[in-house]
Amino acid sequence: MKPASIWRNIKSFLYFSPLLIFLIFLVLWPIIQIWYFSISEYGLMNTILLINPGSYVFDSLIFTIQVAGVTTILSVVIGYLIALFLIVRKRYIQVVVNLVRIPLFVPFIVIGFIWRAVMIPKGYGTMILNTIIQLFGYEGNVKLLGTGWAINIAHIWLYIPIAFVISYAALLSVDPDLVDAARNLGASMRHVLAKIYLPLTWRALVTSASIIFLASFVGVSIPLIIGSRITYFPVLIFYTITQKFDLAEAAALSSIFIIVSIFLGFLTYILSVRFGIGGRSYEGREA
Amino acid sequence: MRAGKHSPDLLSIGVIILLGIYIFGPLYLMLLESVAEVWYRGRQWWFPQQVGIKWYEFIFRDPDIFRAIWLTFIIAVTVAGFTIALCMLPAYTVGTGKLKRLQEVLESMGSIPQTIPAVALGVGLLPIYHTLGLLYSFHGVVFAHSIGAIPYVFRNLVRGFNSIDPSLEDAARTLGAGWLTIIRKIYIPILKPYLAAAAVLAFAWSINEFVLTMLLGFPQITNIAVKVYQNAGGYYWSPHLAGSLSVILIIPSMIILFVIERMTGIKLQTV
Amino acid sequence: MPLKVINVSKRFGSTVALDGISFELNKRDEFFSLLGPSGCGKTTALRIIAGLLDPDEGKVFFEDEDLTYIPPEKRNFGYVFQNYALFPHMTVFENVAFGLKLRKLPQNEIRKRVKESLEMVGLTGLENRRPRQLSGGQQQRVAIARVLAIQPRLLLLDEPLSNLDAKLREKVRFELKDLQKRLGIPAVYVTHDQAEALVLSDRIAVMQNGKIVQIGSPSEIYRRPSTAYVADFIGISNFMKGKVVEYDSSSREVLVETDVGDLIKGYATQDLRKGEKVMLSIRPENIKVINSEKIAKEHNIIKVNVKRITFLGDSYDYRLDYSGWELRMKTLPDIILHEKQQIFVKLMDILVFRMEEGEKR
Structure with missing residues (x-):
């Protein structure tokens, strides 16, 4: 390589450096800080003890993974079904697309608030649910607020759009001639769904599932407002710092959280690279 | 039987109505809470006894809340400007493929902030901000908000640079333009729609940012999101105040998003 | 400069x-x-x-x-x-x-x-x-x-x-x-x-x-x-194979024997050796039809079959067959030939190239 080409490469790298410096100072350094704190201040042994099976931290992690898992499955299925419905019926497409995207533009904290307002005792959601249950002859006094289901309900509202957008883009990319050909060969619509659409688009399900799972696993605002007070893991950290004022313990919890979420992130990344359509190919598409 | 192209499709309409109720239901409740002056649910759970704009008046009269509203938008605008300035050259390097061998790595670097949980980051930033004297400062909050906004800004700018015919840069260079001129005269004007999208998403992210504001800025620097949190159960349950604050948080950003999408023809993606 | x-x-x-x-x-x-x-x-x-x-x-x-x-x-x-x-x-x-x-x-x-x-x-x-x-x-x-x-x-x-x-x-x-x-x-x-x-x-x-x-x-x-x-790249060229019979390095004139046995005189672009395999190249406009009576034991005259005739307005394009090699000839529209007719043509301005290694023609 000639000096001039090397200089050009160095120059290009310098152009990139603002972002690099920012990430080092505001992402890498805090992470190092957390690990430093949890080892030196809180103690490595104590940190490891935190995740002993049976400890409240362990329980909280399991609870969080369970809730995020349920959220993921339900939002992916519903989002995919809406997209599929749109593809099959081919009517009022713009209306549905614009309608479904709305939750993406509502701040998390507001989502937390509005669903809390729905689920308080005597709130719309609780009253309607109780009425329905009474219609079936049971005593209706469900209590949603403070349970994992409450977090699910609000998270699903937020994440259906993501599943929908990804699934819809994937379904749109299926050549309509394939469907016509299958119909022409005598396939019913149910067959077309099972044999054409699903095999060609199931990767979108993997991709949206991994995005949604990670997002709902680390999200703090919504569980903070409607979830049970400390059992959701991000909320646990939040309260450790804002109410217990225990930086060392919060750092220890955070380092566990980062390791778990990086591990899960890596896992879902592998899954979506292996089976999914990948973040980028979806990005490029404008549904 | 499938309905003809122009006759109304009743099944579709039914589904849309159900979806509409599902999507708008909670938002309707937010509006209702914000205009409810008196609402004893024990007597009447479906509608307030008295409706008015008392809470909006209260918001704009309370100096503390009014300051939070003002700060929200100032911070958001600063974050949009800062992240765009920060990501411009890096996005140029990546979007025009200047460093082919590192392309993948550099591109994914812009998404790193998304993979780190905000709460954990906040815990780590707390002692750092304390040492640097950034705690409870305007700049500190702007930096914190930028962390989460960067992926959106970076990705949109990279996409913009990607869309530009590389021979335009070559043409400008042979005509005598240096890199600064190329960015100013060629890239920025062509990038306008992508810049607008990036700015709007950064803005939306910033007004959305509650955790880091709470951990690093509160109580000196607050925004509407923190005020919503306080009134939506964080400190006390004051749904009418939280509702009207939410309306103020949502309406302006919705309008901006709508205008930008119409103007630029770019569908904004927050994923 | x-x-x-x-x-x-x-x-x-x-x-x-x-x-x-x-x-x-x-x-x-x-x-x-x-x-x-x-x-x-x-x-x-x-x-x-x-x-x-x-x-x-x-x-x-x-x-x-x-x-x-x-x-x-x-x-x-x-x-x-x-x-x-x-x-x-x-x-x-x-x-x-x-x-x-x-x-x-x-x-x-x-x-x-x-x-x-x-x-x-x-x-x-x-x-x-x-x-x-x-x-x-x-x-x-x-x-x-x-x-x-x-x-x-x-x-x-x-x-x-x-x-x-x-x-x-x-x-x-x-x-x-x-x-x-x-x-x-x-x-x-x-x-x-x-x-x-x-x-x-x-x-x-x-x-x-x-x-x-x-x-x-x-x-x-x-x-x-x-x-x-x-x-081949510039204009249209016809190619055929042959073997060097005589070569004069001062004038670069070369006598080539084709596969069929006709003797053709051309101009060598490189120095050649006797017996070397070569490629002959002729432009379509350098192929001329001659009356069969005139044939003496002259060089550069070959017998070909007319394969196909295409009218191009200002000229005719002929595809000629010379023992498996297709030659294109361009003439003014005043000469009338028929398909499958056997004719004699004279080749002019022939260039002779050494056969490149691995060349297919």
């Missing part, structure tokens, strides 16, 4: 785009073409001259100044791109004024020069249009006006006519050459269209696989191609 390219090489990963090419422009207003099929490295060469690419090896000089690592913006060369690369967000005026503004010229000077440049390419009155409101031909003129405005030391043209329709292309060719001669700016022109290169150029460099195989004037290249590849 305006431009001098010395031993320039460039690789992209494992593919060699340029393999040590050298050439120079002799005159101040020379129109020089790099001609070759796509992928032969001609655009790479042009981009290296412009400074848009760094060569791995070799040097580029302009007026004895080493430009090899001078950035493109400091070279003051005008580069016309294949897709024109007009700035979509600027008007025609702003596009043409772009380079002038960078040179910090006063406003009225800019306006004057833009006007002059647009007049030169015959495009006035469209100053406020945007590129996408113009036709392909107009866009191409704007692209040329834009580089003329900066009064470049050298014009670099990368297939500027390839996006125009056939008729317009023919017209613009001559305009381009006139303009270049009038302004007296040396030009390097890249094209894959041999007809274009023949019409426009003072000299042509024919390229193959990143190498220059021949440099010469259009007539040299056409009449005396140095290899069978060049003969």
Whole structure:
């Protein structure tokens, strides 16, 4: 390589450096800080003890993974079904697309608030649910607020759009001639769904599932407002710092959280690279 | 039987109505809470006894809340400007493929902030901000908000640079333009729609940012999101105040998003 | 010497785009073409001259100044791109004024020069249009006006006519050459269209696989191609195989025996040995029908079958069969032949090439 080409490469790298410096100072350094704190201040042994099976931290992690898992499955299925419905019926497409995207533009904290307002005792959601249950002859006094289901309900509202957008883009990319050909060969619509659409688009399900799972696993605002007070893991950290004022313990919890979420992130990344359509190919598409 | 192209499709309409109720239901409740002056649910759970704009008046009269509203938008605008300035050259390097061998790595670097949980980051930033004297400062909050906004800004700018015919840069260079001129005269004007999208998403992210504001800025620097949190159960349950604050948080950003999408023809993606 | 390219090489990963090419422009207003099929490295060469690419090896000089690592913006060369690369967000005026503004010229000077440049390419009155409101031909003129405005030391043209329709292309060719001669700016022109290169150029460099195989004037290249590849690439050539019977190294005259046994006299492009396998190349216009009575034991007369006749308006195109080799013959429409007729033809201006290793013909 000639000096001039090397200089050009160095120059290009310098152009990139603002972002690099920012990430080092505001992402890498805090992470190092957390690990430093949890080892030196809180103690490595104590940190490891935190995740002993049976400890409240362990329980909280399991609870969080369970809730995020349920959220993921339900939002992916519903989002995919809406997209599929749109593809099959081919009517009022713009209306549905614009309608479904709305939750993406509502701040998390507001989502937390509005669903809390729905689920308080005597709130719309609780009253309607109780009425329905009474219609079936049971005593209706469900209590949603403070349970994992409450977090699910609000998270699903937020994440259906993501599943929908990804699934819809994937379904749109299926050549309509394939469907016509299958119909022409005598396939019913149910067959077309099972044999054409699903095999060609199931990767979108993997991709949206991994995005949604990670997002709902680390999200703090919504569980903070409607979830049970400390059992959701991000909320646990939040309260450790804002109410217990225990930086060392919060750092220890955070380092566990980062390791778990990086591990899960890596896992879902592998899954979506292996089976999914990948973040980028979806990005490029404008549904 | 499938309905003809122009006759109304009743099944579709039914589904849309159900979806509409599902999507708008909670938002309707937010509006209702914000205009409810008196609402004893024990007597009447479906509608307030008295409706008015008392809470909006209260918001704009309370100096503390009014300051939070003002700060929200100032911070958001600063974050949009800062992240765009920060990501411009890096996005140029990546979007025009200047460093082919590192392309993948550099591109994914812009998404790193998304993979780190905000709460954990906040815990780590707390002692750092304390040492640097950034705690409870305007700049500190702007930096914190930028962390989460960067992926959106970076990705949109990279996409913009990607869309530009590389021979335009070559043409400008042979005509005598240096890199600064190329960015100013060629890239920025062509990038306008992508810049607008990036700015709007950064803005939306910033007004959305509650955790880091709470951990690093509160109580000196607050925004509407923190005020919503306080009134939506964080400190006390004051749904009418939280509702009207939410309306103020949502309406302006919705309008901006709508205008930008119409103007630029770019569908904004927050994923 | 305006431009001098010395031993320039460039690789992209494992593919060699340029393999040590050298050439120079002799005159101040020379129109020089790099001609070759796509992928032969001609655009790479042009981009290296412009400074848009760094060569791995070799040097580029302009007026004895080493430009090899001078950035493109400091070279003051005008580069016309294949897709024109007009700035979509600027008007025609702003596009043409772009380079002038960078040179910090006063406003009225800019306006004057833009006007002059647009007049030169015959495009006035469209100053406020945007590129996408113009036709392909107009866009191409704007692209040329834009580089003329900066009064470049050298014009670099990368297939500027390839996006125009056939008729317009023919017209613009001559305009381009006139303009270049009038302004007296040396030009390097890249094209894959041999007809274009023949019409426009003072000299042509024919390229193959990143190498220059021949440099010469259009007539040299056409009449005396140095290899069978060049003969094939420039114009239409017929090929047949043979073996050297006699070779005179002083006059380069060579006598070749074809597979069928006819003796043909031609001109050798390289030194040959007796008994060597060679390739004969004949232009379609150099095949003449003769009356069968006249046949003596003359050289260069062969018996062929007429396979197919195509009427082309001003001429006939004949496909002749010579023991399995197809020969194309071009004649005026005054000779009437029939398909499947057996005729005698005389071959003239025959070039003899050594058979390249691995050559299929």
